[in-house]
Amino acid sequence: MTTPNSTEPHPPARREFADDFLWGCATSSYQIEGASQEDGRVESIWDRFAATPGKVRDGSSGAVACDHYHRWPEDFDIGRDMGLNAYRFSIAWPRIFSEVGGKPNEKGLDFYSRLVDGMLERGLQPWATLYHWDLPQFLQDRGGWADRATVDAYLAFVDAMTRRLGDRVQHWITHNEPWCTAMIGNYEGLHAPGLTDFKTALQVCHHVLLSHGKAVPLIRANVPDAQVGIALSLHPLRAASDSAEDRAAMLRHDGLRYRWFLDPLFGRGYPAATLDVIKDAAPVVHPGDMEAIAVPLDFLGVNYYFPETIQDAPGEGALAARVLPPQDVETTAPGWEVAPQGLADLLARIENDYHPGPMYITENGACYDDEVDADGAVHDEPRRRYLARHLAALRDVVREGVPVKGYFAWSLVDNFEWAEGYLRRFGLVHIDYATQQRRLKDSGKWYRSFLRQE
């Protein structure tokens, strides 16, 4: 982490946003629930990956995590008291199906039904994410997302969940960050299932997008007044220099990181320039797939953390492009650049390129090495500043006419940060993993004051 080098902008105020703007926090099932063996839940690819020595930095797993499975009433009370009016969660597929073609597990369905009731009782509008990376291991054993049959298995899961929760949950996100599912899990090998094959990753990506496209009409059929979208992790990009080589590398990276997802979702198919770059690694696409993927969305979810600087790197990786570590700028604990203007630039670009309709910030947040002070509090001033500066940038871009309708901070609570285990904290609420004690951090208190307009 490096220290701030910029001044604080005119502080944001809730009244500067529309009255019906949504204010939430986001979480995901594997990162917080724990109870990995309870009520019929089966193994996920993350249980398997985390149990493989060397895959998770502190050797941990999501087996217990924040024990949200049992402690959700306390977590939702905290969210309500913070003044949230929405809450984004994800559903663990391994709690619902234990075999291909089987019946949904009633205990799993009941858990999410109780969870949704708990949100509604506290004034939290439920935003359900159907896939946030915890694929059942039995599906990975048959090829995972690289196998087209997983699309059908996903649709059975989507059908079960939307039938059960569709009377109370209107907002559905089909997938969280398909880039990470495909590339980090199947090309970089840093996430489950830990594969390192570019062609496989692109096939995974295609099936994930296809499953999204096929899920949208299904959700609409099962849920009255459904609002359906997808959450993409996106970065504004800059070239490392003005050289023709670095600029070309940035465009190659952009083609896969941004356009590979947004172009097909908005009816333009996979970008031709990227198909030229990836050549034989292009996915197998069946007739009708691209039309299915291009189904109109009700909203686009944007997850934003930091911008990327791209340098030409001949012979390196599939794109001969390298993401440079930030230099001489403020960063968070993992070395991610703090760049509030990047959020505004990204949103303005998406609006300009695609006119996607309503957008929601489905994730934005910061990781710092928080500690509980002698006074029992967590004085996370850098996270408070991060939040305030990003909300100021959001206010400004919304004023310019970019149609963002809500913001979900990542995350409500500290949680299992994938390959980093519990070494990274993103929560507005601190978790003491030894005791499961929850403590609202100073950043959470600031969000509360902002939301209550104190």
Ligand code: IFM
């Ligand atoms: O914790 C993750 C989350 O699961 C997906 N988006 C990024 C977050 C921070 O790395």
